[in-house]
Amino acid sequence: MATETSAALQAEINRLQLEVSSLKAQQGTEQITVGNYLLARLEQLGVTSMFGVPGDFNLGFLDLVEDHPTINWVGNCNELNAAYAADGYARVKENSIGVITTTFGVGELSATNGIAGAFSEMVPVLHLVGVPSTPQQASKPMLHHTLGDGRFDAYEKAAKQFTFSQANLRDKNDAAAEIDRVLMDCITVARPVYISLPTDLVHTKISSTRLRIPLTRSLPLNDPQVESFVLGQIVKLFEEAKGDALVLVDACTIRHDVREELNDFLKKTGFPVYAAPMGKTAVDENYERYGGIYLGAISRPEIKEKVEAAKLVLSVGAVMSDYNTGNFSYNIPTKRTIELHSDHTRVQYAAFPDIGMKQLIPKLTERLVSYHTNASKLPVPKFISEIPREGDATITHMWLWPRMATFFKPKDVIVTETGTYNDCSSTSNFGIQDVALPEKSVLLSQVLWGSIGWSVGSLLGASIAAREVGLGRTILFVGDGSLQLTVQELSVMLRVGVKPIIFLINNSGYTVERYIHGKGRKYNDIINWGWTNLFKVFGDPDGKLSRTYTVRTKDDLSKLLEDKTFASADKIQLVEVMMDKLDAPRALKMQAELSGTTNAYAAVSSPVTVA
Incomplete structure (x- = not known):
């Protein structure tokens, strides 16, 4: 403090x-x-x-x-x-x-x-x-x-x-x-x-x-009298809930640099913690009190039950967008919610401007440490995802993401293509939500804006930054549709010497859009490129700087993931993963159904009236 x-x-x-x-x-x-x-x-x-x-x-x-x-x-x-x-x-x-x-x-x-x-x-x-x-x-x-x-x-x-x-x-x-x-x-x-x-x-x-004189990112001090009142109100709600509370973290925890304060709060109080999709990796996903991703109606049943049954939810840095809340399907009443933000605080129905969480959380930690013994006994479902046993050799999303979880390492930087727009790789943004990522790993996704092709350019910047700060491998999951929009940056990656691993999900078009509307429509199709030849075109004709692969079966992919040379990421590598065009993760199918209902495309035209 x-x-x-x-x-x-x-x-x-x-x-x-x-x-x-x-x-x-x-x-x-x-x-x-x-x-x-x-x-x-x-x-x-x-x-x-x-x-x-x-x-x-x-x-x-x-x-x-x-x-x-x-x-x-x-x-x-x-x-x-x-x-x-x-x-x-x-x-x-x-x-x-x-x-x-x-x-x-x-x-x-x-x-x-x-x-x-x-x-x-x-x-x-x-x-x-x-x-x-x-x-x-x-x-x-x-x-x-x-x-x-x-x-x-x-x-x-x-x-x-x-x-x-x-x-x-x-x-x-x-x-x-x-x-x-x-x-x-x-x-x-x-x-x-x-x-x-x-x-x-x-x-x-x-x-x-x-x-x-250096520029500083520190915010103005909270008004001490208002802050004291807000702390008192929050503590009172914890007392009324008898410690039956949990923490829900979101994007602004990361964006506004409060992870250190939050992790200290979690360690000293023992409350269970869950994350919204945009808040994934804000908390170590191997932390014993971490329960996984809450996404409203799209959540895993055990997660949905725990979050929505809590008597009090401390929401940290929430971004209440459609794709971050399961199409606004959160079932947490305002009267059971405390919201901490960078520039204001909400306690149930009351708003307190200019009371920021950066300074508030350490003081709240001091007031709530006494709950540790009871809070640490609140059950938290284990956030694990077992690899399913499927008889078919075809690579499916249900199998792919738990299998990929065994490939990830601490300090990996993982980039997933947007889950909110018309690309098959949107499946990656949803698929990654159901698996736990290693300690100190970083996940980059663009859930709110959802611009197709963002992940490829972002991968370049992320790879350079990871190299500068000493993080590990950079790994991209992108679809064929997205990569076609921003593919040119592969040439820049070759030139600057970064060595990401790119998993290209080849399922012949815009799978998300197929589920939302137009499953058999031509506008959701794309032409297939010669993906494994891209690096030759973009500046590595002899293959000295890159490697490419095509995998069609579970065994093909597993053997590649277990290859030490591949896993070492000593060159830029592209893996073309062949998948069925109508296969998609569980969460994506549910979100697409909700989005299609919300969009409510009608097959009838409205009558024209003239005033």
């Missing part, structure tokens, strides 16, 4: 010092270019890789990046993939951010879908855009990459819809302060931000004084 208070106080001191530095900035004797000032701040934030595509309005800045001693330029095949890569990088390299650099107009708009996904999923990403010079923006000539109507601000207006804050650098006198403001927002609220850098400001000299 004292540590959190000290951090918050130091953050406020740093903020005030930055304000004083702004007033003195023009008097500073040490000079630095605007471009290098930005790079210095990124270096302080732990950024060592930058993604993007070169364009004539950012080339001067990219010279600085290429010459930088610690920040590496990772060029991508297109801006959308670069945004996905920055997203994956930020998810794995915690307490840092992802950075994508694009050019004005055509480049930044191409990246927008990836930036919007990062906003939706609360991932800290900086979108840096090289833009025309300040004189050109003032005179508004008909430049290339413009709309031809003089609206040079159209793109930044669009960016405001998908980023938390923006800095449109125009004046060298406030450039440093604006850069700091936006980067502080990025690291404290865990959302994308936007900076436009004109070509003529890149090499303009400014004071470096502000760089002496």
Whole structure:
């Protein structure tokens, strides 16, 4: 508790010092270019890789990046993939951010879908855009990459819809302060931000004084009186429930950096803990008090029973989206729920703004440690998934995911394709939910935004970040439909030397959509590619950097998984896993049925009325 208070106080001191530095900035004797000032701040934030595509309005800045001693330029095949890569990088390299650099107009708009996904999923990403010079923006000539109507601000207006804050650098006198403001927002609220850098400001000299004061991600202190009242209300509810309570963790536990506080709470209080899909790996899934994934009506029966029967649920960092709640099928009454969030707390029906969980959880731990003896006796179902004995040699989802669980190792970074859009690989996002992952493993999935192809670009960023922070193998599960959208990034993976293992689920099209609507429709079909030849096309004609495999039976896959050379991940590897196009995990079938009912496509047309 004292540590959190000290951090918050130091953050406020740093903020005030930055304000004083702004007033003195023009008097500073040490000079630095605007471009290098930005790079210095990124270096302080732990950024060592930058993604993007070169364009004539950012080339001067990219010279600085290429010459930088610690920040590496990772060029991508297109801006959308670069945004996905920055997203994956930020998810794995915690307490840092992802950075994508694009050019004005055509480049930044191409990246927008990836930036919007990062906003939706609360991932800290900086979108840096090289833009025309300040004189050109003032005179508004008909430049290339413009709309031809003089609206040079159209793109930044669009960016405001998908980023938390923006800095449109125009004046060298406030450039440093604006850069700091936006980067502080990025690291404290865990959302994308936007900076436009004109070509003529890149090499303009400014004071470096502000760089002496580090940016901080600590949030303001909770109001002590309100916090004390909230703690009292929460403790009262635990007393009324007589300790019959459990914890349900979700995405914001990870995004807002409270896992350490939460794990201390769980250890000292002994309460059972479950996770929503977006919160998977927030808690060690081999922890004896961990019971698995709660997904409303789609949950395993034993999990559903325990969660919904608890007298009190402490929800930590919830994201109540459709695919994260079993199509809104949670059966936990508000009167039995306490919600902890990064910037507010809800106790039953009452909301308390600005009471954040980062500072609240340690204090709550102190108040509830006395429940450990009784709480640790509350039964928790074992979260295991046995490999079924199936007579058929065909690889099925029911068999695949428990079998894959035996292949995973501690510190693996596992990326699964979105479970919310029209791709066969959505099966991976649902299939992985039913198996326990090893200690210190990291799962990346895009449950809320659900952009098809996200996982491939994300894998690139995740692989680079995992290499930088000392994590283990990176493993991707992706379908044929998804990989067709963003396949170009395999060439970048070869170039930068990352060595992921890619399991390509080949089931001939968009399986999720088949279950939701149109099982036999042609729009859910795709053409089959020569998947095992991809690396030859993308830069490894002799197979020195890569290996590919096709497996058609359970025995084929098991033998490969048991091969030590394959498991060592010494090269980038792609495994084409042949599966039936209508096979899918249990949870996906249930979710698809719920989604189809919600969408309620009708075969009749509505009458047209004229007013």
